[in-house]
Amino acid sequence: EVQLVESGGGLVQPGRSLRLSCAASGFTFDDYAMHWVRQAPGKGLEWVSGISWNSGSIAYADSVKGRFTISRDNANNSLSLQMNSLGAEDMAFYYCAKDVSPTILVVGGFDFWGQGTLVTVSS
Amino acid sequence: QSVLTQPPSVSAAPGQKVTISCSGGSSNIGKNYVAWYQQTPGTAPKVLIHDSNKRPSGIPDRFSGSESGSSATLGITGLQTGDEADYYCGTWDSSLSAYVFGTGTKVTVL
Numbered sequence: 560e561v562q563l564v565e566s567g568g569g570l571v572q573p574g575r576s577l578r579l580s581c582a583a584s585g586f587t588f589d590d591y592a593m594h595w596v597r598q599a600p601g602k603g604l605e606w607v608s609g610i611s612w613n614s615g616s617i618a619y620a621d622s623v624k625g626r627f628t629i630s631r632d633n634a635n636n637s638l639s640l641q642m643n644s645l646g647a648e649d650m651a652f653y654y655c656a657k658d659v660s661p662t663i664l665v666v667g668g669f670d671f672w673g674q675g676t677l678v679t680v681s682s
Numbered sequence: 683q684s685v686l687t688q689p690p691s692v693s694a695a696p697g698q699k700v701t702i703s704c705s706g707g708s709s710n711i712g713k714n715y716v717a718w719y720q721q722t723p724g725t726a727p728k729v730l731i732h733d734s735n736k737r738p739s740g741i742p743d744r745f746s747g748s749e750s751g752s753s754a755t756l757g758i759t760g761l762q763t764g765d766e767a768d769y770y771c772g773t774w775d776s777s778l779s780a781y782v783f784g785t786g787t788k789v790t791v792l
Contacts, residue, residue, distance in 0.1 A: 606781035618779050659732050666774040668717025668732030
């Protein structure tokens, strides 16, 4: 059974940093690209970042470029998102999602999602 | 502001059919695979269609995806009360080098 479990969310002050993690199991992790998707309460889905199977291709939404860094550890089946300079606009549920493809250059869709972790930005 | 436009809501009676449109452009739907996701309140999204027209195991054939030019459509036949949810289209945008989601459509079963 495929499982994606996010952790690391919580309350953070504006301008500070937070690191999210996603533990993957139930599939061959290094065969697939992985993504982070966020959703502010009551709002739609927003793609944040994606990373190919071997970390050779990485992409970010313009809204987080230069502030967020995605990475993966295939040896430990984990995905991470380092978030710096957080602002109110970053407050959302953050989901880890598995791609159906190995590369972010051909994204067929996200076939498995974690339960999400909530990031709250407030002083 | 999303590059993929969906109607805010659609509704129909149980057993009927609904279609949800997703309008994009030549750099996204016109060029790349489309996926459709279903989300009920308080839960993570679930994929219904990936690679434009492929249904994962466990997704009934009441759900179907199609494309024409730079638009995509999700069809739901034999509408059930359990289909009440928000639906999103998504695809890669080659100009933005980013994955983009549609604005979302709320399906109501009358």
